[in-house]
Amino acid sequence: MEPIRSDFGLKDQFRKTAMSMSDNIAEGFEYNNNPDFIRFLTYAKSSSGEFRNKIINLEEAKKISSNDFKFLYEKCIEFSSKTKHLIDYLRNFEKKKKTLKKVFRTLSV
Template sequence: MASISSFEDLHVWQEARELCKYIRELTKIIPFKDDYRFCSQINAASGSVMDNIAEGFERDGNREFINFLYIAKGSNGEVRSQSYRAFDAGFITEEELDLLLLKTHNLKIKLSNLIITLKNSGGKGYKKR
């Protein structure tokens, strides 16, 4: 098994980054980009997924990491919900919606699995609280 020495090594973070990049591309297209508030909101939510994975990893404690993974999972759910809003508003196609739903579903599963793995690992990291 490969050693994980930074959050960039985590496949779940890499997938969250890909989701964030895909959202950014979608929000550059008219009419989506004309809804500034919504563009900002969905970009912030997708960025929150990858950022919370990174922040939690850097905390050096499993309990804190798990907490941040739950936050990332919530932000991922927010992106999933906003994907439906974007589709309903006519900002994205059905194919783009399907890809977003697939990406967010896969991330949800991977985040859940990582949480379970950390909970069952017995290790608490450097911080005991």
């Protein structure tokens, strides 16, 4: 089998999937509000799953080495985990913010 470096279509698809993770984070951050940022973080996490699937397929097809696979897989899991923690943090923050707004509305009535 030929390695990924000589398969330009596959390499381009692989690169686009990887870039999608950071692109979604950047785009969501620019909305300047947590609900939209959370939505785009979720897209980034989904892209991480797609990337992970691609590296599994590439390793099975012998297009990347086992060492490259292990490195990329571990980084992908780490990215997904940290993104999930950030999503959870922001969701909790938004819940607390809504609760405080209700309390202040009640106090001001």
